[in-house]
């Protein structure tokens with residue numbers, strides 16, 4: 037008699053899903069809620085988005101470790117209350133190696149197997165020079181090594197189609213991405229961007245270095261013009277002038293801004309998928325409507341009907 041294998045098998049990692057080439061991944065980024073009202077908003081967004089069956093969801097981490105407990109709690113909430121593959125972000129800013137190791141251990145204890153290892157903004161803010169914690173790490177590449185050494189984690193990293201704002205050197209960015217792969221990173225997720233060609237040029241630069249890291253495209257649905265301009269300043273993303281002009285033309289009409297924002301994102305996602313992007317990560321800001329609408333419209337475009 038053949039005994040039935042009843043052991044629970046761990047679900048495939050994000051890297052394995054990407055490597056299978058089965059479908060472009062679709063995923064959602066959330067931030068950790070800071071109070072009960074924010075928790076209710078996150079819960080509502082998740083209720084709306086879970087039926088779309090994302091390949092994974094992720095939770096951001098305050099640059100200085102300020103949200104450590106809340107981020108870890110949110111990842112536990114997602115992994116225990118939902119069926120969603122969950123990733124926690126981690127930053128180096130203002131934290132010692134011991135504190136980083138404790139955060140990684142807390143992820144492991146909560147059953148979180150995926151970490152997005154990013155450096156974080158400088159302790160003085162995005163426009164200030166980077167300062168390493170006296171017992172800490174200098175950059176994300178070192179953080180990838182720390183997480184990989186700490187356990188059986190699948191690790192992702194950040195990528196910048198419009199260049200990282202600190203150096204404005206896209207070739208350096210590509211070399212750093214290749215170093216992150218050598219350190220053990222298995223995929224990257226980009227910063228927000230609006231020109232599909234910037235994404236494809238980044239992929240070309242990285243591939244020219246022999247780096248095969250799958251690069252998931254980060255998508256920011258635009259729902260508010262001023263907020264978009266603030267995000268672009270902070271992240272170094274280029275805003276195409278015609279897009280900004282079109283958004284400003286309807287800036288006083290929130291419904292028109294949202295509609296245009298959905299159109300812009302749908303067109304961008306369509307171009308990215310048609311050009312071979314292996315996945316899309318939506319920066320949801322803990323809201324579901326715009327993201328759900330973009331995905332519904334993408335399904336109406338023939339090549340993406342699933």
Ligand code: FAD
Nearest residue numbers: 096097099125154155156157175176194200202225226227
């Ligand atoms: P790094 O790769 O360490 O690069 C930082 C800077 O150092 C770059 O200018 C790079 O050129 C330079 N550098 C790195 N290595 C070298 C080297 N060997 N030689 C020379 N120069 C080097 N921030 C948060 O605080 N919390 C989050 O949850 C968060 N999530 C993010 C998610 C995504 C998808 C993205 C794209 C960004 C996220 N960020 C988050 C923002 C991120 O922390 C900042 O963009 C940060 O400034 C850079 O992070 P990094 O991981 O690219 O750093």
